[in-house]
Amino acid sequence: MGEPIAVSIVSGFLGAGKTTFLLDALRGDDTVVVLNEISDAMTELELFGDRPPRLLTGGCVCCDRAEELRALLRELAGRSRETPLAHVVIETTGLAHPERVAELLRDDPLLRHRTALREIVVVVDVLTVRRTLAAHREAVDQIAAADRVVLSKTDLCEPPEVAGAVALVRAVNPSAELVAPGPLPELPPAGPPLDVATEPGEHLSSVRTLTLRPGAPLSWPVFGVWLTMLLHAHGARVLRFKARVDAGGTGPVLLDAVQDVVHPPRHLAGWGSETPGSELTFVTRDLEVEQLERSLALFQDRLAVLVPDP
Numbered sequence: 001m002g003e004p005i006a007v008s009i010v011s012g013f014l015g016a017g018k019t020t021f022l023l024d025a026l027r028g029d030d031t032v033v034v035l036n037e038i039s040d041a042m043t044e045l046e047l048f049g050d051r052p053p054r055l056l057t058g059g060c061v062c063c064d065r066a067e068e069l070r071a072l073l074r075e076l077a078g079r080s081r082e083t084p085l086a087h088v089v090i091e092t093t094g095l096a097h098p099e100r101v102a103e104l105l106r107d108d109p110l111l112r113h114r115t116a117l118r119e120i121v122v123v124v125d126v127l128t129v130r131r132t133l134a135a136h137r138e139a140v141d142q143i144a145a146a147d148r149v150v151l152s153k154t155d156l157c158e159p160p161e162v163a164g165a166v167a168l169v170r171a172v173n174p175s176a177e178l179v180a181p182g183p184l185p186e187l188p189p190a191g192p193p194l195d196v197a198t199e200p201g202e203h204l205s206s207v208r209t210l211t212l213r214p215g216a217p218l219s220w221p222v223f224g225v226w227l228t229m230l231l232h233a234h235g236a237r238v239l240r241f242k243a244r245v246d247a248g249g250t251g252p253v254l255l256d257a258v259q260d261v262v263h264p265p266r267h268l269a270g271w272g273s274e275t276p277g278s279e280l281t282f283v284t285r286d287l288e289v290e291q292l293e294r295s296l297a298l299f300q301d302r303l304a305v306l307v308p309d310p
């Protein structure tokens, strides 16, 4: 029957750095990546180059897309009888409970024999981990389920902040292997008490996703003002923002934010096989998203004449 396929589950809260990590660390020639997105939009496929992942979009593989994941893994297991496949990496959504994905592998009568869980890797963003753990139960459960925790964005903060993040992770899961790009810092003698979300809540019930596809190119400076104001007012409820912006240039600008932290934009040289056009995706919790489209349109109409592109 051949060797079972090794499966790695890569999890971590929205925007923690899961894709960045797996592009760097987990992509071998004999690996299939399964990418699960909570929204329907895929703004970052370009990053995968000529080795596109298998996509499961518009839901979460730990719950409402679990059956699609099961079918996909069964298909890969079937195919590997002819062409052996060594490794499948499943990147969950940032709201997933990775333990439920591991359960699916264990409980399915076929996958139990044809796959072997290698590890659950959880990526933790040191910039936002404290407030994320305090507000979102999924983030606590992700760290608790981890065999390995990878700290991301340590380059964006000072050593005490990294040490604080290490202390938080250790408090939730003392036994996980902890990995950071540099040496792990000494722990502070006594950190502030751990404040974690305890309400399990109805997993996705308060989560909304919204994808906007404005018809015309956006004025980049006006878009910047709009986004800054939005995140300033509602950053804690805008869990994740990702955009491919058509600002009228030769290629798109990729921009993303995690809560109120905006990452530097990446300007791509051309549109490749994509049709030019903007696509903005929001994942929110407890935020009415209906007004966002109208407010962006109003900003673009009223301010574009006042704030010309540089």
Ligand SMILES: Nc1nc2c(ncn2[C@@H]2O[C@H](COP(=O)(O)OP(=O)(O)OP(=O)(O)O)[C@@H](O)[C@H]2O)c(=O)[nH]1
Residues within 6 Å of the ligand: 012, 013, 014, 015, 016, 017, 018, 019, 020, 021, 093, 094, 151, 152, 153, 154, 155, 156, 240, 256, 263, 264
């Ligand atoms: N400076 C810095 N930026 C990082 C690091 N890791 C990730 N990022 C940035 O953080 C942002 C989010 O990273 P992604 O890899 O897309 O995060 P993700 O967890 O896959 O996001 P979702 O799938 O939307 O939940 C991107 O702008 C990355 O470039 C890091 O270690 N340092």
